[in-house]
Amino acid sequence: MATTTLEPRTAGYRRAWVLDWLTTVDHKKIGILYIVNSFLFFFAAGILALVVRSELAVPGMQFLDQDTYNQAFTMHGTIMLFLFIIPVLSGFGNYIVPLQLGAPDMAFPRINALSFWLLPLGGLLIFSGYLFGGAAAEGWTSYAPLSNRAEGVGTDLWIIGLALVGTASILGAVNFITTIFKMRAPGMTLFRMPIFVWTILVTATLILLATPVLTAGLIALFIDRNYGGSFFDPSVGGNPILWQHIFWFFGHPEVYIVILPGMGVVSEVLPVFSRKPLFGYKAFVFATIAIGLLSFSVWAHHMFTTGGALFLPFFSFMTALIGIPTGVKMFNWLGTLYRGKLVFSSAMLFALGFISMFLIGGISGVMLASPPIDFHVQDTYFVVAHLHYVFFGGSVFAVFAATYYWFPKMFGRKLNEPLGKIHFWIHFIGFNLAFFPMHELGLLGMPRRIADYADRPDWVILNFMSTVGAFMIAVSVIPFLINVIATFINGEPAGDDPWEGNTLEWATTSPPPPYNFDRLPPIHSERPLFFLTHGHGHAAERPDDLEEGAEEDAEHRKGVV
Amino acid sequence: MTAGTMQAHPAGEEEARAAITHGQSGMPTVMVGMLLFIASEVMFFGGLFATYFNARATTVGEWGPPAGGHLDIALAGVLTAVLVASSFTMQFGVWAIRRGDAGKLKMWTGITLALGILFLAGQLYDYSELGFGIGDGVFGTVFYTLTGFHGAHVFGGTVGLTIVLARALRGQFSARNHVAVEAVSMYWHFVDVVWIGVFSTIYLLR
Numbered sequence: 001m002a003t004t005t006l007e008p009r010t011a012g013y014r015r016a017w018v019l020d021w022l023t024t025v026d027h028k029k030i031g032i033l034y035i036v037n038s039f040l041f042f043f044a045a046g047i048l049a050l051v052v053r054s055e056l057a058v059p060g061m062q063f064l065d066q067d068t069y070n071q072a073f074t075m076h077g078t079i080m081l082f083l084f085i086i087p088v089l090s091g092f093g094n095y096i097v098p099l100q101l102g103a104p105d106m107a108f109p110r111i112n113a114l115s116f117w118l119l120p121l122g123g124l125l126i127f128s129g130y131l132f133g134g135a136a137a138e139g140w141t142s143y144a145p146l147s148n149r150a151e152g153v154g155t156d157l158w159i160i161g162l163a164l165v166g167t168a169s170i171l172g173a174v175n176f177i178t179t180i181f182k183m184r185a186p187g188m189t190l191f192r193m194p195i196f197v198w199t200i201l202v203t204a205t206l207i208l209l210a211t212p213v214l215t216a217g218l219i220a221l222f223i224d225r226n227y228g229g230s231f232f233d234p235s236v237g238g239n240p241i242l243w244q245h246i247f248w249f250f251g252h253p254e255v256y257i258v259i260l261p262g263m264g265v266v267s268e269v270l271p272v273f274s275r276k277p278l279f280g281y282k283a284f285v286f287a288t289i290a291i292g293l294l295s296f297s298v299w300a301h302h303m304f305t306t307g308g309a310l311f312l313p314f315f316s317f318m319t320a321l322i323g324i325p326t327g328v329k330m331f332n333w334l335g336t337l338y339r340g341k342l343v344f345s346s347a348m349l350f351a352l353g354f355i356s357m358f359l360i361g362g363i364s365g366v367m368l369a370s371p372p373i374d375f376h377v378q379d380t381y382f383v384v385a386h387l388h389y390v391f392f393g394g395s396v397f398a399v400f401a402a403t404y405y406w407f408p409k410m411f412g413r414k415l416n417e418p419l420g421k422i423h424f425w426i427h428f429i430g431f432n433l434a435f436f437p438m439h440e441l442g443l444l445g446m447p448r449r450i451a452d453y454a455d456r457p458d459w460v461i462l463n464f465m466s467t468v469g470a471f472m473i474a475v476s477v478i479p480f481l482i483n484v485i486a487t488f489i490n491g492e493p494a495g496d497d498p499w500e501g502n503t504l505e506w507a508t509t510s511p512p513p514p515y516n517f518d519r520l521p522p523i524h525s526e527r528p529l530f531f532l533t534h535g536h537g538h539a540a541e542r543p544d545d546l547e548e549g550a551e552e553d554a555e556h557r558k559g560v561v
Numbered sequence: 562m563t564a565g566t567m568q569a570h571p572a573g574e575e576e577a578r579a580a581i582t583h584g585q586s587g588m589p590t591v592m593v594g595m596l597l598f599i600a601s602e603v604m605f606f607g608g609l610f611a612t613y614f615n616a617r618a619t620t621v622g623e624w625g626p627p628a629g630g631h632l633d634i635a636l637a638g639v640l641t642a643v644l645v646a647s648s649f650t651m652q653f654g655v656w657a658i659r660r661g662d663a664g665k666l667k668m669w670t671g672i673t674l675a676l677g678i679l680f681l682a683g684q685l686y687d688y689s690e691l692g693f694g695i696g697d698g699v700f701g702t703v704f705y706t707l708t709g710f711h712g713a714h715v716f717g718g719t720v721g722l723t724i725v726l727a728r729a730l731r732g733q734f735s736a737r738n739h740v741a742v743e744a745v746s747m748y749w750h751f752v753d754v755v756w757i758g759v760f761s762t763i764y765l766l767r
Contacts, residue, residue, distance in 0.1 A: 107590050174597040182590045212601045216608025223706060228696025231612055231706075237699030243616045246608060 020151025025109035025512055027094050027351070030116050032410060034091025035403075038084050044127070045079035046303055046474060048072045053434070053470035056463050059455040069451035070137035071154070075127070077140030078158065081258065082165050083123040085395045090115075090172050092402045093200045095410065097176065099505035099512060100194045102520045107178040111171050116166035126161035129154030139449060141251070144232035144243035148224040159222045166211045166218070173211075176204035185504070187523035190429035194503045194526060195278060198285050199264030202292040203257050209296070210253035217246035248299035256295045258391060259358070260288060263329060266351045269401050270333055270501050273348035274340025281526055284332045287325035294322045304374045312371045319369035321389055326362055330355070345499075346420025350401035353428050357393025359535030361386055364439065379449075382442025388435045400427070400480075407484075408498045412510040413491030419483040423476050430472025437462040437469075502527035572711045595744040599751045602714070606755055609710060613762060624767065626700055630693030634764050640683045644715075647676035648753040651722075651746045658729075661736035670742075673749065674722040677715055684712050687748045704763060711752070711759050718752045721745040745748050 003290045021029060051072045055064050064072065094112065098105055106112045129152075130134030136158035138147045147155060180201050184193070193201075221243065223229035230236040233245050271278045278284060300315040333355050342348070364386040368374050377383060400423075408414045445455060453459055497506040507529050508517050521532040588596075617624055626632055648659050654669030688705075695705040728734065734742055 012731075021591040108594060111594075170598075170601045174594050174601070177597050178590055178593045182593055208597060208601045209604050212605035213608040216612070218603050219710070220609075220612055222707065226709065228694075230696075230699045230705070231616070231702055233699075236615060237620050238702070239615055239619050243611060245615075246611065249608075269694065 001296070002108055023113075025105075025113050027098050027106045027109065027112060027408070028512065028514075028516075029089045030112050031093075031095025033116055034087050034094055034119070036117075036121075038088035038091060038118075041079050041083040041123055042088070043477070044077050045084060046477070048076040048079070050470060050474055052076060053467040055451055056453070057467040058464065059453055061452050061462060065147040065452050067134065067137060070139075070449070071130075071135045073449060074139050074142075074158075075134050078126060078136070078162070079123065079306075081140060081254070082162060083126075085258050085391060085399070086169065086254075087119055088399050089258070089265075089402075090169070091405065092265070092399075093176060093196075093261060094172075095506055096201055096406060097179060097197055098183065099409075099508065099516060100197050100503045101180065101188055102504050102517060103179065103183035104517070104525065105183075106175050107182055108175050112175050115168040115172040115175065116382075118164045118171075122161040122164035122168065124161075125157050125164065129157045132157070139146075141247055142221070142243075143247075144221070144224075144240040145234075147243070148221060148232045148240075150225075156225060159218045159225075163215055163218050166215050169207045169211050170215075173204035175206035176200055177208065180204075185520050185523060187528075190530075191282065192523060193285060195267040195275070195281065196261070196264035196503075199260045199267070199288055203260045204290045206253040206257050206260075206292055206295060210250045210257070213246060214250035214254075217243060217250070220246070221251075241303070241308060242301070244303050244306060245299070248302045249296075251302065252299040253292075253295040255390070256291055258395050260291065262354065262358075262395040263288070265398040265402040265405070266333065266354050267329075267336075268503065269347050269351040269405050270336045270449060272405075272501050273343040273351075274336050274347055275343070275500075276336055276340045277502070277527060278332060279335030279338070282330045283328055287332075290325040291322060294318060294325070295493065298322065301369055301374070302372045305378045311314075316369055318372055320366060323362065323369075325367050328358065331345045345404065346415065346417055346424055347401045347404035347499075349421065349424040349428075350397050350404065354394055354397040354401060357389055357397060357431070361389030361393055362465050363391065377442050379447055381438040381446045381448055384448045385435050385438035385442060388424065388438070392435070393431060400424075405499070406505075407487070408494030409505055409510050409512070411488070411548065412494055413487050414494045414498055415487050416483050419479045423479045423483065426472055426476035426479070430469045430474075430476055432469070434466050434469025434473060437465045441466075497529070497533075500530075500533065502530045504528055507532070522540035584748065589740050589743075591744050592747070595747050599619045599748065602755075606710075606758070609703075609707050610758070610762065613707055616699045616703050620699065624626060624700065626691070626704070627693050627697040630691055630697065630701070631689060632764060633687055636683065636687050636690075637760060637764050640680050640687070641756065643676050643680050643683065644753050644756050647673045647680070648750050650676065653748045655739075655742055655746045658734050658739045658742050659736060663729060663732060663734055666734060666739075666742065667726065670722060670726045670729055674726060677719040677722060677749075681712060681715055681719070684708065684715075707759055707763065711755055714752050714755065718745070718749050721748060 015023075021033065024030060024033075024054060051064070052069070053074075055062060055069055094106065100297060103117055127135065132153045134152050135154040136142065136147075136150075138150055138155065142155070142158070180193070180197060220229070220231040224231050224238075230238040232238050234240060266286060267278055297318045298315055300310050301319045303310060304312055304315075346457045364382070368377070368383065368386060404415055404420055443457075444458055444462075446459055453463070494510050496508065496510050498510075499506070503526075504517075504520070504523075505512075521528050525531060647734075650669050651673045654666045654673065657665030657669060693701050695701050695709075722745060725742055728741065
């Protein structure tokens with residue numbers, strides 16, 4: 001290890017701390033800005049979730065009026081998706097991808113800073129509706145004709161904010177793809193890239209191709225609302241269903257934009273804490289690409305009940321087809337765990353939580369892909385349960401896995417493990433208490449997006465359970481925050497490679513110097529650091545031995561070793 | 562740890578270049594970024610075209626400008642010729658600087674910029690003469706949205722051309738160092754191709 005870790009030789013010149021962070025173009029600082037900004041929006045949107053669940057705890061209107069309730073769930077969904085999950089995963093990507101590639105920074109550092117700074121701006125614009133007579137209240141999907149007829153400036157601010165956030169995403173995607181294709185270290189072939197980088201590559205491609213379509217739709221909506229346009233107004237030749245097509249043409253790739261980087265995080269964490277390589281690296285890569293391709297052909301499964309000229313069997317079949325590459329990944333993960341020397345760290349617990357919860361979300365997803373079932377549960381709590389099992393049980397668990405896993409690299413200190421486990425268990429139990437009953441509620445026919453509901457004993461008990469679960473999730477954040485603060489004050493020093501990692505980010509100091517690497521280890525596989533520290537399966541072999549063999553290199557290329 | 566490490570002091574220019582680019586050749590990073598950005602723009606216009614074709618397909622009865630309005634296909638044809646010509650003049654500039662002819666680059670970029678501005682002016686004049694607005698039925702909405710956002714992209718291109726021209730006048734480009742010219746020309750060609758799509762869709766296919 002001593003060969004790969006050097007103290008940074010130059011400290012650089014120092015600027016005022018605040019100015020330094022405001023003007024930084026360092027991908028690591030921008031990554032941290034992304035993550036901090038995202039968590040702030042996470043807490044804001046989480047509070048909105050608690051507001052919604054409080055109102056729904058028992059039948060009747062207790063705290064809110066109908067309109068405030070509509071604003072609360074609209075803002076909750078919008079902020080959680082566009083200003084928490086997507087950016088927080090972009091933040092980890094920003095921090096980790098150049099390190100894992102052995103690059104000094106992203107390809108376009110200043111565009112990187114721009115992509116970040118558009119986010120708080122867009123997020124605040126979306127929220128600022130509350131200051132001007134009420135935020136958007138049409139749900140995060142903002143269906144026409146509700147949205148093009150809605151009064152008030154809140155919806156316009158929502159449109160402008162989302163267009164900015166979308167632009168930020170697109171610029172970020174250009175940056176990620178260029179970085180991945182142009183900035184890899186010598187020896188880092190595409191099939192030696194860490195899985196996380198692969199998932200970011202496919203995610204960025206989806207963002208690049210799907211988000212502009214949403215921008216076009218948002219512009220159309222804005223024109224309808226403000227300039228007398230009639231895209232979605234059937235009285236003068238427009239078509240309200242068009243909004244759904246445009247929204248979901250973006251919205252379904254968006255689902256994979258949210259989940260793929262999470263899958264990448266899990267595929268980094270599982271091998272390290274199983275002490276094994278990822279089972280079926282190439283299968284995983286091709287499954288990721290397959291999911292990316294299929295994601296553009298399934299959007300209308302959100303619209304089965306709209307009728308019209310939709311060809312349901314096609315969209316149903318394509319949707320079910322996505323179950324195959326996703327299933328491949330399940331076997332990648334199970335194969336990695338199988339006979340591994342498992343270490344149940346907090347990161348590993350969250351990764352295992354991801355796998356189990358995402359499995360449930362995946363199964364309910366395949367159920368919803370079947371039009372006869374979908375017709376019955378469309379717009380019920382069954383859909384709410386499904387989407388929370390994939391977004392929250394999937395992506396958010398992955399976000400916490402990534403936080404526990406990479407925090408030591410970012411700040412040089414390890415988060416406290418017992419507190420992390422307390423966080424996980426409260427979070428895990430609270431999550432299932434909050435969202436599992438929603439499956440049942442949906443099957444019992446309770447519609448989503450309503451502020452009040454019938455006083456039926458079965459609905460009441462399930463809703464109450466769900467509210468208790470939501471507050472448990474909120475409580476679980478407390479040990480997490482204590483953990484972060486305590487670790488900054490007096491955390492256990494992490495060293496360069498606390499987990500005995502596989503990938504290059506662990507080959508530099510924690511935190512890394514501004515230029516990332518003084519020197520790079522040789523890269524002969526997707527686990528360069530493992531081979532550096534453990535030799536070629538023989539502890540006696542040293543890195544110098546590795547550099548001799550061009551034949552070995554060729555074998556790796558063929559995937560023999 | 563010797564052979565696998567990056568060289569601390571690249572001896573010559575080639576080594577320096579190899580160290581910067583990690584020894585990879587191929588398309589310059591800026592061009593990769595521009596092509597990816599253009600890919601996203603293609604999807605953006607794809608979305609706008611989708612709104613056009615959707616409106617076209619769901620309209621019952623005659624498709625076209627509302628009563629009292631008309632389309633000026635002659636003017637639009639002239640503007641099309643202007644924009645297509647500007648694509649050629651841009652490319653002549655690129656070829657010139659590839660040969661190292663900075664003087665010709667200035668000339669061709671200037672002509673391209675002038676043609677771009679001429680196109681925008683013509684479009685604004687066209688708008689003022691048509692007799693219908695964005696709020697006049699779904700045709701008005703899709704017509705002004707599609708042509709307007711294309712015009713906004715032409716405007717963006719003229720900003721890029723202005724920067725290229727300013728840098729060319731300062732003598733910042735050479736045969737080996739002119740990636741900005743290549744990138745802006747790529748974008749300009751894209752804007753031109755989009756216009757051919759817009760023109761064919763709105764004026765020729767009807």
